[in-house]
Amino acid sequence: MSRRVTGPEIERLVQLLARLPGLGPRSARRAALQLVKRKDQLLVPLAEALGRVGESVRVCSTCGNIDTSDPCAVCTDPRRDASTIVVVEDVSDLWALERSGAVDARYHVLGGVLSPLNGVGPDDLDIAGLVERAHDPAVREVILAVNATVDGQTTAHYVTDRLQGLDVTVSRLAHGVPVGGELDYLDEGTLAAAIRARTPF
Incomplete structure (x- = not known):
């Protein structure tokens, strides 16, 4: 002992x-x-x-981000493109996209992904809040920036179905070969996604 x-x-x-x-x-x-x-x-x-x-600390009542104000600094930034909402699973994903400097839009944090095996259903995520925000005529595009897992893709399909009939374009992040990646080290799923998402050279 x-x-x-x-x-x-x-x-x-x-x-x-x-x-x-x-x-x-x-x-x-x-x-x-x-x-x-x-x-x-x-x-x-x-x-x-x-x-x-x-x-x-507060949880933003608009997007679900964590900040010291509600609404958060992202939602109140007038320089952001209000016509685009980037949907992420968790706040950590939002912060990662912000670090990249590639996003100049608004966000929506779902709070996880659909996972029947873990008992996570649509009511456990903030999908209703996203649909409500997408009804705003100013919103033109919803980008699904969820992980390329089975649960992530299931969630993406469900969200896409919920946004059917709205005047918004639904897109998702490209999947495939990362910058600097060598084909020999990539898994088959990543290679297949890269081939399907190929673009003109």
């Missing part, structure tokens, strides 16, 4: 850090040790930042 070498406060910190994605118990212990050893430079500022975020 292992003996405890730290107080309950540090053990609690380790347990909470271990719940974060990508951190197991061992990584959490290393992170906690660095935080404690660099208390003034890391631990105290981190605790203050977490407290402020905990008090001020």
Whole structure:
């Protein structure tokens, strides 16, 4: 039986850090040790930042983004193209697209994907909110930026069906060979998608 070498406060910190994605118990212990050893430079500022975020974080009632204001900074930015809505599964996908600098439109976060095996149905996602937004005459295109998984594609088909009859173009992200990718290292599904989505040279 292992003996405890730290107080309950540090053990609690380790347990909470271990719940974060990508951190197991061992990584959490290393992170906690660095935080404690660099208390003034890391631990105290981190605790203050977490407290402020905990008090001020909001979920945008328009798009589902996480910000400190509602509506969020993306929805209130007048420079954004209001005619296009980019649909993503999760806030992390929205942030990834923003980092790329390739999107200058509005977003809509579904909150996941349809997954009958996991008990996730249409009512568990914000599909109704998307359909309501797509009724706005200013919206001309909905881009489905969901993952190329079975559940992601099922969700894309369902959303497309729900948008039938509206005066909007529904498109999706291209799938295929990534920039810098070598054919020999790609899986068959990616290669097949690349062939189907080929473009003139």
